[in-house]
Amino acid sequence: MPQYDVARYLGIDAAQQPAFSPDGERLTFVRDTTGTPQIWTLDEAGAPPTRLTAFEERISFVDWSPTRDEFVFGMDRGSDERDQLFRYDAADGTTHGLTERPEAIHGWGGWSPDGDQFAFTSNRRDAQAFDVYVQARDGGPDDAERVFESDGWLEVLGWSPDGERLALREAHASFDQELSVLDLETGEARVVTPEGEASYDCVAFGPDGDALYLVTNHDADTSYLGRLDLESGTIAGVADGGEWNLEEFVFDRDSRTVVYGRNVDGYSELYAGELTDETAVDATEVDLREGVATDVTLGPDGERFAFTFSANDEPFGVYVGELASDDDCAATAEPTRWTPLDTVGIPRSTFRDAETVRYESFDGREIPAYWTLPEDAEPGATPAIVDIHGGPEHQRRPWFYPTKQFFLNEGYAVLEPNVRGSSGYGKAYTHLDDREKRMDSVxxxxxxxDWLYEQEEVDPDRIVAYGRSYGGFMVLAAITEYPDVWAAAVEFVGIADFETFLENTGEWRRDHRSAEYGSLENRELLRAISPIHDVDRIQCPLFVQHGANDPRVPVGETEQIVERVRERGVPVEKLVFEDEGHHTTTRSNLVEEFERIRAFLDEHV
Structure with missing residues (x-):
């Protein structure tokens, strides 16, 4: 099979985050064609996209006004995640700064129903607390009104139909959240969710404003679509996914159109239909090929929906589906890909598909994973990469990874486990690695x-540990706990020492992360699970990457692990980008990063 360099794989476009204009005629999306994610638009499938923004910094989101030909977008500096808000006037192409507080984070909270105002949260007043602000659409950076003071990590999830209330979410931990409703006239916020640990996502006010529709796992192991009555605080089930989580719920109040997804072992099912009663949905499954659908959104009249789709052999792109106008409101045809699919000369036939497998762990539990072999893998001669996701509550899903396809093209097999603690397999599964149980996931x-040892194609002496963020911690933990099984390790923005991580991470994140890992009040536990204290056990060569502007895992985590490993004489290579944060987002940096990783693996594996 022909070999292609990593720059070509990284040159494959990704288009995501679709949004319809208020007249429903145009679709915007975020696309990284230029090397940095920017906003593009088109008005029909297959039409040449037009770029609307040309900044050096990445765009994080775009949201159209419900009533005017304008949208708001977010942009940070050097991937520092301190988003500032901007308004783009589509009539003349001008951009207006709305916040201009580079030291603060701004979390988008949506447009008011009349499009005259918007809401957001920000930690301007206190670095660890996100207050709620409301600002006029044409207001300047000094015109935002603080309407509610918070003492934690707060988000605005949407406006009531009358524009007089906001739905808020406070996350104490990933699966310990509460919702409240803020009355904008009185400034009072009332908690509306029942007691008990739960997550609440995809929240939308009902047509009459007396209820919230949401995806939750309250009183359940998996997530379902529910209706939260704001007077009684009770949640009634509307639709459920059985043993799998529901996700990606969107709702149009006027047409009562609904679209939602079901996460089946990482693969997506989509359903479209209508809310026929307060707690009943009539929906049919959308004709969708095997892959992952995210970023679902509805057109302004509820007759079309758009979403991001990706599969092992298909890069991220935007699809649009039509809904019938008859009573059953079923999807009428297979959705159409609107954005171009350009693989820069690499045949799609060379992209390898993953197989879903399960392997037994130390306690007999079955661990789900995706297993992909390169073409013409020879028995006993194939090196393998164990690619560990971050989070830890995230889930590896079977979408397109250009770097994964590159490594497969280079002859590596790739195993992607969803170890205990991952989401997607029920609430109980996510708690199996909490605090004192942290090393069970390792x-x-x-x-x-051990499972790889049983695969006839795998060379047992050429297995690589590989992971990002929390997955980077898992790499460091794996090579210290089990040093004799790895040929090399590659970790990105990983946690080396949970004490220094919690001391130096963004103040707004500390309590949230302490709920998962343990708090600074229990330093004995943090030391017990920190790889930095077992550096003397590392035997394999190590490659470490970080962004200097990372607000989540400070770059000091990389500095200290590299220093300690070098002191022992173990080969270690460090790459720090001064203009990146927790993720490498600029294509030129990505190319340099993976060219160096390829050279590192060529040398040591």
Whole structure:
């Protein structure tokens, strides 16, 4: 099979985050064609997209006004995640700064129903607390009104139909959240969710404003679509996914159109239909090929929906589906890809598909994973990469990874486990690695290696640990706990020491992360799970990457692990980008990063 360099793989466009204009005629999306995510638009499938923004910094989101030919977008500096808000006037192409507080984070909260105002949260007043602000659409950076003071990590999820209330969410931990409704006239926020640990996503006010429709796992192991009555505080079920989570719920109040997804072992099912009663939905499954659908959004009249789709062999792109106008409101045809699919000369036939497997861990638990072999893998001669996701509550899903396809083209097999603690498999599964149980998830990685030993194609002496963020911690933990099974390790923005991580991470994140890992009040636990204290056990060569502007895992985590490993004489390579944060977002930096990783693996594996 022909070999292609990593720059070509990284040159494959990704188009995501679709949004309809208020007249429903145009679709915007975020696309990284220029090397940095920017806003593009088109008005029909297959039409040449037009770029609307040309900034050096990445765009994080775009949201059209419900009533005017304008939208708001977010942009940070150097990937520092301190988003500022901007308004783009589509009539003349001008951009207006709305916030201009580079030291603060701004979390978008949506347009008011009349499009005259918008809401957002920001930690301007206190670095660890997100207050609620409302600002006129044409207001300047000094015109925002603080309507509610918070003492934690707060988000605005939407406006009531009459524009007089806001739905708020406060997250104490990933699966410990509460919703409240803020009365904009009185400034009072009332908690509306029942007691008990739960997550609340995809929240939308009902047509009459007396209820919230949402995806939750309250009193359940998996997530379902529910209706939260704002007077009684009770949640009634509307639709559920059985043993799998529902997700991606969107709702149009006027047409009562609904679209939602079901996460089946990482793969997406989509359903479209209508809310026929307060707690009943009539929906049919959308004709969708095997892959992952995210970023679902509805057109202004509820007759079209758009979403981002990706599969092992298909890069991220935007699709649009039509809904019938008859009583059953069913999707009428297979959705159409609107954005171009350009693989820069790499045949799609060379992209390898993953197989869903399960392997047994130390306690008999079955761990789900995706397993992909390169073409013409030879028995006993194939190196393997164990690619560990971050989070830790995230889920690896079978979407397109250009770097994964590159490594497969280079002859590596790739195993992507969803170890205990991952989302997508029920609430109980996500808690199996909490605090004192942290190292049980690392044992799942050791069990993954044992599974690889049983695969006839794999060379047992050429297995690589590989992971980003929390996955970077897992790499460091794996090579210290089980040093004799790895040929090399590659980690990105990983946690080396949970004490220094919690001391230096963004103040707004500290309590949230302490709920998962343990708090600074229990330093004995943090030391017990921190790889930095077992550096003397590392035997394999190590590659470490970080962004200097990372607000989540400070770059000091990389500095200290590299220093300690070098002191021992173990080969270690460090790459720090001064203009990047938790993720490498600029294509030129990505090319440099993975060219160096390829050279590192060529040398050591």
């Amino acid at each position: 044992k799942d990685i050791r069990a993954a290696v």
